[in-house]
Amino acid sequence: xxxxxxxxxxxxxxxxxxxxxxxxxxxxxxxxxxxxxxxxxxxxxxxxxxxxxxxxxxxxxxxxxxxxxxxxxxxxxxxxxxxxxxxxxxxxxxxxxxxxxxxxxxxxxxxxxxxxxxxxxxxxxxxxxxxxxxxxxxxxxxxxxxxxxxxxxxxxxxxxxxxxxxxxxxxxxxxxxxxxxxxxxxxxxxxxxxxxxxxxxxxxxxxxxxxxxxxxxxxxxxxxxxxxx
Numbered sequence: 045x046x047x048x049x050x051x052x053x054x055x056x057x058x059x060x061x062x063x064x065x066x067x068x069x070x071x072x073x074x075x076x077x078x079x080x081x082x083x084x085x086x087x088x089x090x091x092x093x094x095x096x097x098x099x100x101x102x103x104x105x106x107x108x109x110x111x112x113x114x115x116x117x118x119x120x121x122x123x124x125x126x127x128x129x130x131x132x133x134x135x136x137x138x139x140x141x142x143x144x145x146x147x148x149x150x151x152x153x154x155x156x157x158x159x160x161x162x163x164x165x166x167x168x169x170x171x172x173x174x175x176x177x178x179x180x181x182x183x184x185x186x187x188x189x190x191x192x193x194x195x196x197x198x199x200x201x202x203x204x205x206x207x208x209x210x211x212x213x214x215x216x217x218x219x220x221x222x223x224x225x226x227x228x229x230x231x232x233x234x235x236x237x238x239x240x241x242x243x244x245x246x247x248x249x250x251x252x253x254x255x256x257x258x259x260x261x262x263x264x265x266x267x268x269x270x271x272x273x
Contacts, residue, residue: 063194063195066191066192070192074209074213075209075212078212078215081213082215085216085218096179096183097179099183100179100182103182103186104182106187110190110191117186117241117242118182118244120240120243120244120245124245127239127240127242127245128245130239131252135249135256139253142256142257142260146257146261146262150261150262153261154260155261156261169259172251172255172258173250173251173252173254173255176254177247177248177251177254178243178250178251181243181247182243182247184210184213185206185237185243186243188206189203189206189234189238202234203235203238210226210227210229211223211224211226212227213226214226214266217265221262222265225265226266229250232253
């Protein structure tokens with residue numbers, strides 16, 4: 045009995061130690077580093093996309109070395125249309141709300157991007173889902189939710205943690221719209237990822253939302269060039 049108790053106590057201590065290290069890592073990487081980015085935001089405005097892509101590459105390499113992780117999740121088209129239909133059923137009413145919000149809150153920027161710079165607008169519409177949305181979802185959905193799942197007892201807790209971390213990552217933009225909207229969007233993307241098991245699906249959803257917000261005028265608040273403007 046004494047030997048069993050000792051083994052159990054040692055195992056529990058190791059589990060708590062591993063959990064503490066994982067929490068420390070989460071706080072350092074997903075709270076501390078965005079906090080540092082906030083502190084130096086004026087100096088990194090032109091480096092945001094390269095930094096996102098670099099972080100996505102690091103997460104991809106770490107996932108490749110993670111035992112038991114299914115790399116198919118990075119490009120999983122199973123039941124694509126069913127999940128895409130669910131995405132549209134949510135996006136249509138909420139997208140109308142965001143459009144109305146932009147028209148009311150920022151009337152001078154409403155539809156200004158596609159009307160005033162149609163060529164650049166088309167470039168952004170094509171590039172944003174690939175260069176920004178995909179690596180962000182790799183970081184905040186696939187890597188975050190796989191790496192830190194042991195810290196949360198319920199899926200909704202993991203979803204909420206992912207969404208809050210995603211919102212906090214946008215605090216460096218220096219306005220209230222970006223963190224709030226990205227945290228709410230993070231909940232949608234996390235739900236889609238848990239349901240579909242597909243980075244492709246969540247990146248597409250993220251990309252569509254980003255394209256919509258940039259088109260109707262709210263995208264200014266997510267643009268690094270707006271810092272200090």
